[in-house]
Amino acid sequence: xxxxxxxxxxxxxxxxxxxxxxxxxxxxxxxxxxxxxxxxxxxxxxxxxxxxxxxxxxxxxxxxxxxxxxxxxxxxxxxxxxxxxxxxxxxxxxxxxxxxxxxxxxxxxxxxxx
Amino acid sequence: xxxxxxxxxxxxxxxxxxxxxxxxxxxxxxxxxxxxxxxxxxxxxxxxxxxxxxxxxxxxxxxxxxxxxxxxxxxxxxxxxxxxxxxxxxxxxxxxxxxxxxxxxxxxxxxxxxxx
Numbered sequence: 296x297x298x299x300x301x302x303x304x305x306x307x308x309x310x311x312x313x314x315x316x317x318x319x320x321x322x323x324x325x326x327x328x329x330x331x332x333x334x335x336x337x338x339x340x341x342x343x344x345x346x347x348x349x350x351x352x353x354x355x356x357x358x359x360x361x362x363x364x365x366x367x368x369x370x371x372x373x374x375x376x377x378x379x380x381x382x383x384x385x386x387x388x389x390x391x392x393x394x395x396x397x398x399x400x401x402x403x404x405x406x407x408x409x
Numbered sequence: 410x411x412x413x414x415x416x417x418x419x420x421x422x423x424x425x426x427x428x429x430x431x432x433x434x435x436x437x438x439x440x441x442x443x444x445x446x447x448x449x450x451x452x453x454x455x456x457x458x459x460x461x462x463x464x465x466x467x468x469x470x471x472x473x474x475x476x477x478x479x480x481x482x483x484x485x486x487x488x489x490x491x492x493x494x495x496x497x498x499x500x501x502x503x504x505x506x507x508x509x510x511x512x513x514x515x516x517x518x519x520x521x522x523x524x525x
Contacts, residue, residue, distance in 0.1 A: 340516040402450075
């Protein structure tokens, strides 16, 4: 069974600094999608960034980028120039191409220190 | 509406009662998901609807849980004979495409269920 592991329950970063959130996953498949979702205190989850496993190039969305290491089954999220609005729970997630379930990790709570 | 709408936003019930949670997805979204999020935990997959295909019910934790969807519209998650361990936030999400095709999930704000 596929699993997603986020080993950092909480992290803190100084405003304007860079922080990296870790995620590892377990799968025997070669083609799949990986996601990072953000859940601010208001509760509504939003997509931050996604990566297709067959693409070697790391996905980037403005201040958010990923380090996708397929062989190591690692998918970390880097947030540059951290802002107060980045404070949230961040969930790493996985989905097979042929299976429409998205499996989520337990999340990392990110605190931004002013 | 503009986004995924869930109701009620908060529900307090007594152990043993039945509850219904409703989800209105974004118009035109063929895929609809239900997840459960216990306090401080990640999202636990419950059920997935895609168009007219048979739903994927593999995440439902017991036969007390059921869900229906009317076409590509409203979905209702029903929990019968509620137990205290059912207390959680129930999140609904919809998507224009199946997640396996890279489709982005749009989430509602959730229904917080408290079973006394």
